[in-house]
Amino acid sequence: MMRRLVVGVDGTDAARVALEWAAETVGPEGHIHAIVAVDPATEFVVDVMTGDPQMFLTTVFRDLESEWTRAIHGSVAELTTDLVERRAADALVAAAAEFHADAIVVGAHVTHLGPRRRIGSTTRHLLRKLDGPLIVVPTGATDGLRVADRDQLVVGVGHSDATDAAVRWATELADRRNLGVALVRAIGNAADPAVDDLVGLAELVQESSGHELPIDVAAVPGMAAVRLAEASQGAALLVIGQHRSAITAGRHVTQPLRHLLTHTHCPVAVVPEWVAGKLSPDEPAPAVRRDGE
Numbered sequence: 001m002m003r004r005l006v007v008g009v010d011g012t013d014a015a016r017v018a019l020e021w022a023a024e025t026v027g028p029e030g031h032i033h034a035i036v037a038v039d040p041a042t043e044f045v046v047d048v049m050t051g052d053p054q055m056f057l058t059t060v061f062r063d064l065e066s067e068w069t070r071a072i073h074g075s076v077a078e079l080t081t082d083l084v085e086r087r088a089a090d091a092l093v094a095a096a097a098e099f100h101a102d103a104i105v106v107g108a109h110v111t112h113l114g115p116r117r118r119i120g121s122t123t124r125h126l127l128r129k130l131d132g133p134l135i136v137v138p139t140g141a142t143d144g145l146r147v148a149d150r151d152q153l154v155v156g157v158g159h160s161d162a163t164d165a166a167v168r169w170a171t172e173l174a175d176r177r178n179l180g181v182a183l184v185r186a187i188g189n190a191a192d193p194a195v196d197d198l199v200g201l202a203e204l205v206q207e208s209s210g211h212e213l214p215i216d217v218a219a220v221p222g223m224a225a226v227r228l229a230e231a232s233q234g235a236a237l238l239v240i241g242q243h244r245s246a247i248t249a250g251r252h253v254t255q256p257l258r259h260l261l262t263h264t265h266c267p268v269a270v271v272p273e274w275v276a277g278k279l280s281p282d283e284p285a286p287a288v289r290r291d292g293e
Contacts (some may be wrong), residue, residue, distance in 0.1 A: 014107025023072035024144025037088035037198025089125035117262035181216035186224035225259035
């Protein structure tokens with residue numbers, strides 16, 4: 001798991017950090033497929049301005065194979081590259097399916113508008129059409145999952161199928177990578193922290209693991225996005241489920257998710273609710289059982 005990753009590359013520092021994190025994560029036996037996407041609209045503008053869009057594409061592909069991927073040459077078993085003439089999100093989703101990737105990895109590309117922070121357009125579009133896990137890597141994250149001093153996955157726990165998928169995916173990853181798991185639920189202003197429920201979930205996680213996993217549980221007061229961002233400081237990865245609303249058909253990125261993607265200092269894995277236990281987005285996922293069920 002996490003040995004085959006598709007990475008979006010565009011020559012920015014954010015993309016470089018994401019690529020280096022991906023290479024560190026897959027390790028010397030892994031495979032990275034680095035993609036640069038050229039939007040047809042951009043190609044049209046280049047054509048209008050220069051009259052030679054092919055020269056532009058040739059230059060971009062040369063940079064992809066040399067400058068933009070130079071840092072990971074020789075650090076993975078296989079590095080493949082591709083230039084795709086379509087929107088970046090569409091290109092990455094298609095490549096992940098063709099490549100049978102474990103996840104798509106992109107840089108955070110956070111922009112600041114006064115006090116507000118916004119996620120990049122490619123990340124926003126990916127969240128609307130995910131078929132598998134998406135990992136968003138902030139610019140400060142340089143250590144991959146192979147680094148021993150960041151040995152815990154933090155999983156945001158709610159009450160939906162999206163949480164079930166996130167817990168299942170994180171458990172499998174922790175089991176294969178010898179990582180610990182922290183199950184964290186934000187309870188708002190509720191008087192009952194529901195720790196027993198988390199303990200029951202932790203027991204199920206342990207039962208599904210191939211070996212003894214270090215598992216912590218925490219029910220913390222306050223808003224979910226804020227508390228999860230705090231809980232994930234120093235973690236190897238924050239894992240959250242993505243619930244796709246039937247009303248918006250997945251077109252809306254929720255505010256808590258936006259907050260996590262723009263304020264968390266470790267990489268964030270967004271797991272769609274049909275991953276880990278579902279065969280397709282149209283099939284119901286088997287629910288994770290909890291105490292009393």
